[in-house]
Amino acid sequence: MDIVLRAAAMYIFLLVVFRIAGRRTFSQMTSFDFVLLLVIGEATQQALLGDDFSVTNALIIIVSLIAIDIVFSLAKNRFPKLDRMVEGVPMIVVENGRVLKQRLERARISEDDVLEAARELWGLETLAQVKYAVLEANGHITVIPKEEWR
Amino acid sequence: MAFQRKTWRAERIGWVVLVVLLLLSAAGLFGHGLLSAATAQDGDGRLTVEYHRFARNGAMTRLTIGVSPPVAGDVVIRLDEALPRNFTIETVQPAPAESRMQTGGLEWLFRAGSDAASPLLVHVTLRSEQTGWLTARIGLAGSAAPVKLNIFIYP
Numbered sequence: 001m002d003i004v005l006r007a008a009a010m011y012i013f014l015l016v017v018f019r020i021a022g023r024r025t026f027s028q029m030t031s032f033d034f035v036l037l038l039v040i041g042e043a044t045q046q047a048l049l050g051d052d053f054s055v056t057n058a059l060i061i062i063v064s065l066i067a068i069d070i071v072f073s074l075a076k077n078r079f080p081k082l083d084r085m086v087e088g089v090p091m092i093v094v095e096n097g098r099v100l101k102q103r104l105e106r107a108r109i110s111e112d113d114v115l116e117a118a119r120e121l122w123g124l125e126t127l128a129q130v131k132y133a134v135l136e137a138n139g140h141i142t143v144i145p146k147e148e149w150r
Numbered sequence: 151m152a153f154q155r156k157t158w159r160a161e162r163i164g165w166v167v168l169v170v171l172l173l174l175s176a177a178g179l180f181g182h183g184l185l186s187a188a189t190a191q192d193g194d195g196r197l198t199v200e201y202h203r204f205a206r207n208g209a210m211t212r213l214t215i216g217v218s219p220p221v222a223g224d225v226v227i228r229l230d231e232a233l234p235r236n237f238t239i240e241t242v243q244p245a246p247a248e249s250r251m252q253t254g255g256l257e258w259l260f261r262a263g264s265d266a267a268s269p270l271l272v273h274v275t276l277r278s279e280q281t282g283w284l285t286a287r288i289g290l291a292g293s294a295a296p297v298k299l300n301i302f303i304y305p
Contacts, residue, residue, distance in 0.1 A: 002182050003175065003180075003182075004172060004175055004176045005176075051209070051210065052206060052208065052209035052210070053208045053209070054206035054207045054208045054209050054304060054305065055207075055304075055305045056180050056181075056206045056207075056304035056305060057180075057206055057209065060171075060175045060180055063168055063171050063172060063175075064172055064175075066168060067165075067168045067169060067171075067172050070165055070168070
């Protein structure tokens, strides 16, 4: 009983915390982010397992987390509102070469990040070649170049 | 596509299994829950033991031994060797005044106060060290039909 509740509580808690942290936090991982993620994992493990190191406990926790995840994915399919709440929505940050500064600022990404994505994906040199740059729900930036640069 | 359909069907069945497992563990099949909570009484009805039917290896489990009134003077509770053999007895509250060896187990002696109206409760925390089924017996000294505990310890 308590294990299932513990797993559910940790799942919801992590979901909320990572949602608050914003989508860019872990999508472009620096080595420090990676270490932070490991430390969070350790702390979570303590909370989940307690002092019970039995195989059964581990199995129940894994089953609980996966089941919650499945339920959430089904619910997100069924209720688009929940999907938006949990996952967020994609956002246009560059439109026809024009940078939407305020949006970039609020999303805590820089023009350089957009340029990096543009270079990586299409080999573009300037933002003027970009038709749309979109900050996706998963934190990645996708770029659609103007016709002539495709 | 036929294979994909089969995969989907397997997935759906898997989901159902997951949910059933989840419900069962929430109900206490794997310890700590309604299905796991058990109460046993000895033949004379003087000793009652509340315990968990299901324990997990390496994890704590608790049991509460209640001696119904009138309780006065010395109370001797006798455990057969199944408990000490399969569990580390971590705490006994209140601590017994004396703990001694006994053929096939051990004995705890408690000095009860003069308050004869309320039952004596002994809380024991155990950490399991084995897996599998076990039957343990706890009784008052001289009792012909001690309490029988059936415990299953998950790996």
